[in-house]
Amino acid sequence: xxxxxxxxxxxTMVVLNGRIDTSNAEQFQQDVAPLMEGENPDIDVDCTDMSxxxxxxxxxxxxxxxxxxxxxxxxxxxNMNPQVKEVFDITGFSNIITIV
Amino acid sequence: MxxxxxxxxxxxxxxxxxxxxxxxxxxxxxLVRHCLSENNIIVAGVESRVKTEKSLTGKLELxxxxxxxxxxxxxxxxxxxxxxxxxxxxxxxxxxEQMFExxxxxxxxxxxxxxxxxxxxxxxxxxxxxxKTKYNDPAMPELNDIRFELQMRSTLQHVWANMYHDMGYKxxxxxxxxxxxxxxxxxGMLELADEQFSHIxxxxxxxxxxxxxxxxxxxxxxxxxxxxTYRSFLALKPFKRLSEKIAAINQAEIYEDSLMPYYNILxxxxxxxxxxxxxxxxxxxxxxxxxxxxxxxxxGLDILANxxxxxxxxxxxxxxxxxxxxxxxxxxxxLYGENDYNKDRAQRIYRQAKQINII
Numbered sequence: 001x002x003x004x005x006x007x008x009x010x011x012t013m014v015v016l017n018g019r020i021d022t023s024n025a026e027q028f029q030q031d032v033a034p035l036m037e038g039e040n041p042d043i044d045v046d047c048t049d050m051s052x053x054x055x056x057x058x059x060x061x062x063x064x065x066x067x068x069x070x071x072x073x074x075x076x077x078x079n080m081n082p083q084v085k086e087v088f089d090i091t092g093f094s095n096i097i098t099i100v
Numbered sequence: 101m102x103x104x105x106x107x108x109x110x111x112x113x114x115x116x117x118x119x120x121x122x123x124x125x126x127x128x129x130x131l132v133r134h135c136l137s138e139n140n141i142i143v144a145g146v147e148s149r150v151k152t153e154k155s156l157t158g159k160l161e162l163x164x165x166x167x168x169x170x171x172x173x174x175x176x177x178x179x180x181x182x183x184x185x186x187x188x189x190x191x192x193x194x195x196x197e198q199m200f201e202x203x204x205x206x207x208x209x210x211x212x213x214x215x216x217x218x219x220x221x222x223x224x225x226x227x228x229x230x231x232k233t234k235y236n237d238p239a240m241p242e243l244n245d246i247r248f249e250l251q252m253r254s255t256l257q258h259v260w261a262n263m264y265h266d267m268g269y270k271x272x273x274x275x276x277x278x279x280x281x282x283x284x285x286x287x288g289m290l291e292l293a294d295e296q297f298s299h300i301x302x303x304x305x306x307x308x309x310x311x312x313x314x315x316x317x318x319x320x321x322x323x324x325x326x327x328x329t330y331r332s333f334l335a336l337k338p339f340k341r342l343s344e345k346i347a348a349i350n351q352a353e354i355y356e357d358s359l360m361p362y363y364n365i366l367x368x369x370x371x372x373x374x375x376x377x378x379x380x381x382x383x384x385x386x387x388x389x390x391x392x393x394x395x396x397x398x399x400g401l402d403i404l405a406n407x408x409x410x411x412x413x414x415x416x417x418x419x420x421x422x423x424x425x426x427x428x429x430x431x432x433x434x435l436y437g438e439n440d441y442n443k444d445r446a447q448r449i450y451r452q453a454k455q456i457n458i459i
Contacts, residue, residue, distance in 0.1 A: 090395040092405025
């Protein structure tokens with residue numbers, strides 16, 4: 001899994017590529033840890049090339065979401081492929097995270 | 101106007117003690133905020149100020165002869181608590197009495213000073229000291245001897261007082277008589293509105309207690325579905341058993357999310373009483389579980405939002421009512437807003453429901 005994080009004006013852009021699973025969830029968590037503090041909490045996650053997420057990935061997205069909300073920001077995930085979207089749907093995470 | 105020597109001495113004492121006044125203001129504000137938070141009292145605002153030298157000079161010019169020393173002036177430090185409801189002023193004053201030493205001789209309840217046929221400034225003013233048991237700074241022992249003014253009033257009383265003050269008047273004797281009547285009428289109207297707001301709050305609280313007890317006793321068919329009754333019902337965790345059964349498919353942990361967004365969905369499904377929701381759950385739990393089973397089994401996904409149970413119940417109910425894919429699309433649009441994913445999801449779930457003979 002590749003992750004690209006860039007600052008853009010008042011928000012952080014995250015571009016994900018590949019699978020988030022047991023083999024790389026820990027690395028993913030370390031990569032996004034800096035996004036859980038500081039001002040300008042808004043995060044925009046581009047999932048166009050994200051092919052799968054396991055429960056570990058969901059937990060990390062949940063942590064990010066809670067951190068962003070605690071700082072009165074907004075996290076949006078966009079361009080999910082149907083397989084990834086299904087994971088969010090059947091676990092009820094589509095209720096928790098804004099997906100556009 | 102030049103101040104006389106007596107007033108100049110008071111002013112000099114003020115300059116010397118200014119750091120103590122500032123410290124007192126901060127200490128009182130901290131105590132007030134802490135007290136409000138501990139007692140879960142939400143107020144419209146808390147304001148504080150130390151009288152400026154300019155303002156004190158003006159006061160001394162007008163009535164400096166009244167004061168022997170600076171300590172006779174009790175409003176150098178002023179704190180104001182503005183409540184939403186007029187009856188909260190009494191609650192806050194009771195807390196202030198526990199928190200501070202009140203100088204009763206100089207405290208005034210302006211609410212009780214007006215004649216029965218007069219309407220005007222309504223506020224409760226306490227002159228207080230901070231006891232050492234509440235705040236003690238060995239570097240500033242004199243802080244506990246200084247009196248300060250604590251004003252308590254409702255938002256509407258505050259509005260009237262600010263308007264009055266903004267027009268350049270400090271007491272009603274100054275206002276031209278031709279305008280006095282209009283100001284009094286406004287004060288009367290605001291007093292009536294204050295009373296009504298408090299009355300409505302009491303009635304709503306009584307209603308909530310009543311529905312809570314109806315929900316708690318299980319008389320669900322007698323409880324109309326509204327925001328309050330739904331919230332009380334959710335406190336009973338009515339979907340917990342189904343959530344746990346679904347979570348057991350993958351030994352998943354359950355993430356507790358708010359189910360309030362489903363209130364409007366349940367209303368749109370024509371649920372009129374809490375009893376209707378109980379029937380929806382009892383009659384559809386097995387199918388809602390079967391739907392979760394076909395979706396989750398073998399995925400290894402071991403975290404779930406608790407909303408999955410209620411969402412699947414709504415899905416099953418919609419399908420059994422014959423609303424088909426269009427009904428599901430309507431549900432998802434209502435929950436997540438219209439987006440490109442909803443149609444695919446409606447089609448997918450419709451296929452799954454057919455597979456397990458829900459329809």
